[in-house]
Amino acid sequence: MSGLAAGIRLAHFGKKVCIFERHNAVGGLNSFYSQQGRKFDVGLHALTNFVRPGVKGTPLTKLLRQLRISREEFQMSEQKRSRIAFGPQGETSLAFTNDFAVFEAEVASSFPTQIDGFRKLVELVRSYDDVSLDAQPVSARQIVREHISDSLLEDMLFCPVMYYGSAQERDMEFGQFVIMFKALFLEGFARPYDGVRVILRVLVDKYRAAGGERRMKCGVTRVLTAGDKATAVELDDGSVITADHIISSIGAPETERLWSQPDQNSASPVGALSFVETITILDRQPAELGWGDDTIVFFNDSERFDYAAPQERVDPRSGVICMPNNFAYEDGRELPEGIFRCTCLANYQQWRALPEEDYLAAKIRWYSVIQDSARRFLPPVASDVMSAATIATDMFTPRTVEKFTGHLGGAIYGSPRKHRQGRTSLKNVYLCGTDQGFLGIIGAMLSGISMANFHVLRG
Amino acid sequence: MTKEETKQIVLDIIADVAPDEDLTNVKPDVRLRDQLELDSMDFLDIVMELRKRHNIEVPEAEYPELASLDSCADYLTPKFEELGK
Numbered sequence: 192m193s194g195l196a197a198g199i200r201l202a203h204f205g206k207k208v209c210i211f212e213r214h215n216a217v218g219g220l221n222s223f224y225s226q227q228g229r230k231f232d233v234g235l236h237a238l239t240n241f242v243r244p245g246v247k248g249t250p251l252t253k254l255l256r257q258l259r260i261s262r263e264e265f266q267m268s269e270q271k272r273s274r275i276a277f278g279p280q281g282e283t284s285l286a287f288t289n290d291f292a293v294f295e296a297e298v299a300s301s302f303p304t305q306i307d308g309f310r311k312l313v314e315l316v317r318s319y320d321d322v323s324l325d326a327q328p329v330s331a332r333q334i335v336r337e338h339i340s341d342s343l344l345e346d347m348l349f350c351p352v353m354y355y356g357s358a359q360e361r362d363m364e365f366g367q368f369v370i371m372f373k374a375l376f377l378e379g380f381a382r383p384y385d386g387v388r389v390i391l392r393v394l395v396d397k398y399r400a401a402g403g404e405r406r407m408k409c410g411v412t413r414v415l416t417a418g419d420k421a422t423a424v425e426l427d428d429g430s431v432i433t434a435d436h437i438i439s440s441i442g443a444p445e446t447e448r449l450w451s452q453p454d455q456n457s458a459s460p461v462g463a464l465s466f467v468e469t470i471t472i473l474d475r476q477p478a479e480l481g482w483g484d485d486t487i488v489f490f491n492d493s494e495r496f497d498y499a500a501p502q503e504r505v506d507p508r509s510g511v512i513c514m515p516n517n518f519a520y521e522d523g524r525e526l527p528e529g530i531f532r533c534t535c536l537a538n539y540q541q542w543r544a545l546p547e548e549d550y551l552a553a554k555i556r557w558y559s560v561i562q563d564s565a566r567r568f569l570p571p572v573a574s575d576v577m578s579a580a581t582i583a584t585d586m587f588t589p590r591t592v593e594k595f596t597g598h599l600g601g602a603i604y605g606s607p608r609k610h611r612q613g614r615t616s617l618k619n620v621y622l623c624g625t626d627q628g629f630l631g632i633i634g635a636m637l638s639g640i641s642m643a644n645f646h647v648l649r650g
Numbered sequence: 651m652t653k654e655e656t657k658q659i660v661l662d663i664i665a666d667v668a669p670d671e672d673l674t675n676v677k678p679d680v681r682l683r684d685q686l687e688l689d690s691m692d693f694l695d696i697v698m699e700l701r702k703r704h705n706i707e708v709p710e711a712e713y714p715e716l717a718s719l720d721s722c723a724d725y726l727t728p729k730f731e732e733l734g735k
Contacts, residue, residue, distance in 0.1 A: 204698050247670065247687040256668055257691060644694060649710075 192221050192632060193624035194440035195394040196639030199258050202401035204648055210403065211426060213410030213597060218391050219440060220596050220603055220625065221632050226585060229528075231470060233587065233595075234603075235387040236487055236513035236532065237380035239355065240373075240633040241267060241289060249378060250633045257640045264393045267381035268518045270486035275347045279492045281568040285347055289379030298344070308338040317377070321369040325611065331368035332361075346496035351375055351489045353498045354511050354534070356630035358462045358604035360499040367609070367630065374631050380486060382518045384526070390632070410597070411441075414449040414620060421450070421617045436619050436647050440639065442598055443606045443626035446615060459610070459626065462602030463500045465589035467537040469561050472583040473529030477514045480529075480580060481570045488512040490568040501538050505557050507564035510535040528582070533565040539589040539600045554586050604630075613642045621646045651730040653723035659704070660696070660722045664688075667695040678719040700726070705733060 194210055195217065201208045216222050221234035240251045244262060255262055275285045285301060287294035295313075299306040312335060320326070332349075339345045349363075352371040357363040383389035398405070406426075413425040414437065423433040439446040443459030478484065491509035498509075513532040516525065545553055566572070589601025598605065609628030613621040621642050629638040661673055664686070671686050682688055693713060700706040706729050708716065715725035 204702060244670075248689065252670065253689070253691060256670070257695070259666070261669065640691075644691065648698060649694060 192218055192391070192394065192440075193627075193635040193639035193642075194219070194438065195391075195398055196254075196258060196636035197438050197440075197623050197643040198403045198639075199394065199397045199401055200640055200643040201647060202398060202403035203259070206647065208403045209432065210398070210405045211409050211411050211424070212405070212407050213427065214595060215408050217395060217405075217407075218387065220592075220598070221387050221635065222391070222595075223386060223388050227583065229472065229583065230386065230388065231585060232386040232388075232515075233468075235382070235632060236355075236511065236515075236534075237270060237382050237518075238265070238267060238390070238633065239371075239375055239378065239380060239631040241269060241379040241381035243289075250374070250629075250637050251378070254633055254636050254640065257644075258394075258397060258636070260393060260397065266383040266385075266389050268384060268520045270380035270382075271484040271517045271519055273380065273487040273489075274485055275350055275489045276568045277343060277347055277350075277491050277496075279567070281490060283343060283347070287376060289381075291377055294376055302341055302344045305339055305341050305344050308340070309344070312338040313377075316369050316372050319366070319369045321366050321373070323366070323611075326366050329365045331363045331365040334365050335368070342495065346491065348372075349498070350491055350496050350509065351487075351511075354489060354509075356604055356634075357498065358464060358602065358609075358625070359607040360463060361497075364609070367628065370630050370634060374634070380518075382515060384518075384520050384524060386515070387632075394636075411439075411449060414617070416450050416617060419616070419618050421620045424449075434619075436621070437617075438613075438621050438623050438639070438642055438646070439615075440622075440624035442602075442624070443608070443610055443615075443622055444599055445597060446620065446622060446626075450617065459606045459608055461599045462604060462606050463539075463600065464498075464604060465500070465537050465539045465542075465592060465601035466534050466603055467505050467542075467557065467561065467586065467588050468532055468534045469558050470585045471531040471562070471581055473531060473580045474582050475529050475580055476516050476525060477529050477531060478516070480572045480576070482514070482572070483570065484517050485512070485514060485569070486517040487514075488565075488568055490565065492564070492567065498536070501536050504538055504541045504553060505561060506536045507557075507560050510561065510565055512565050512568065529580070533561050535561050535564070537589050537601075539593075539602070542588045542590045542601075543593075550588075550590070554588065558584065558586050613638075613646065651727055651735045653727050656723045656727045656730060657719045660716075660719060660726070663696050663699045663703070667692055667699065676719060678723075681717045682719070683717070704730070704735075706730070 198208050242249050277283045285297045356371050410427045411424045414421045415423040423431050444461050493508045511534040515530045592601035605625035613627045623639045623642040627638045697708045
């Protein structure tokens with residue numbers, strides 16, 4: 192997605208651009224696949240950074256302008272309502288919508304002693320220059336604790352922000368926290384009725400119309416160098432294409448390996464965080480099971496929220512539920528089937544090490560563990576009702592992520608070390624996407640735009 | 651090329667770069683940034699569209715010349731004339 196956005200910018204301004212994609216579908220970490228006639232989104236739970244028409248100066252508005260996309264083309268429908276639910280049965284709950292006042296009122300009512308500090312934190316977030324390309328890293332935990340003294344509220348704020356973009360365990364860089372806090376709470380969630388492929392189609396069409404070329408099922412295996420510059424890329428089929436500039440969206444450690452040996456002391460360690468997701472297709476809308484209007488639910492059952500690579504294959508104590516049915520689609524349209532997605536932290540090495548037959552058995556076993564854990568945070572539904580309503584299931588693991596996206600370690604959010612300026616050890620090779628450090632789908636596209644502007648168009 | 655024509659060219663570019671801005675009452679003597687929501691990314695686009703559509707180069711040091719419609723007209727009209735327009 193970041194690569195397509197960079198490509199649109201460059202092609203629009205007359206550069207000769209070619210995008211090489213190893214997979215047969217575009218989108219990278221935000222793509223989709225078909226199984227038995229159904230299309231499944233990967234990555235996208237919701238498009239974050241949603242703002243209503245007329246709100247200016249936010250990432251969504253900048254992105255639309257820079258790519259010459261009208262907001263109607265993304266067909267965005269707003270979320271109904273989301274929640275952060277903590278405690279063994281979700282006893283403490285903070286609801287939020289695309290109207291920030293709802294969240295603020297929830298914090299004031301559940302944490303009356305914390306609301307002044309919360310408001311100060313929000314002021315700081317609003318005024319923070321989060322897109323600066325040369326900001327110094329500071330601990331978000333440290334800054335949030337200067338304003339919030341209740342560790343429950345602190346963890347409840349970190350849970351969604353980390354799940355939707357942190358490549359770092361337990362803490363994150365404050366600039367990253369600010370980007371995500373704005374994207375989730377100050378802005379909001381939306382989704383096109385047909386999911387991520389609507390957005391991908393718009394990008395591909397713009398890119399083609401601007402004159403960009405695209406080679407699918409054709410990855411880059413090597414970057415050829417002369418001194419401290421790249422001269423060409425070598426492709427899967429052995430052919431060599433020369434280039435003046437190379438923008439790589441495959442991740443920082445993955446990019447470095449195209450011209451150098453993996454290095455323990457690399458500036459871009461492979462990320463430790465990966466995820467599993469279960470997808471359950473229902474024969475009815477989730478609301479008909481008595482599950483209400485929740486669009487996204489971030490849950491955690493433990494005393495402290497532990498965002499780290501789990502010891503076991505999956506850590507079912509916390510996670511994210513997404514029900515794409517619960518966006519307010521135009522004219523009250525409903526998705527034809529119910530979709531219930533649950534995401535949890537997973538251990539890449541343990542999934543990687545499994546032989547094929549054990550891998551399938553592990554998927555089946557963990558599917559139920561994850562479902563059981565997540566369902567504690569929704570109104571109870573009897574198991575036989577749930578089984579009767581289920582018409583299909585699927586699950587992806589860190590292994591699936593690595594196989595289809597090429598991200599080492601199945602690390603969806605990439606390396607914990609971000610490269611804001613997108614620089615690499617080669618002068619004319621730049622990074623965009625997750626390892627440049629703008630987060631979410633809108634962030635990914637802005638990353639491609641910024642790097643194309645900064646390194647190629649302005650230069 | 652008259653200064654009025656130059657202003658219209660700049661307005662046409664802004665209409666494409668920032669289609670969500672209302673350009674009906676842009677005051678020529680007021681800084682564009684003070685009446686429209688335009689950031690540095692948008693100004694970069696204005697400069698690049700000038701190059702793409704009209705072959706006009708604006709070096710980075712001279713971006714301030716594009717502050718208002720009047721200053722755009724003063725600065726760009728001679729450039730258009732040099733190109734025989």
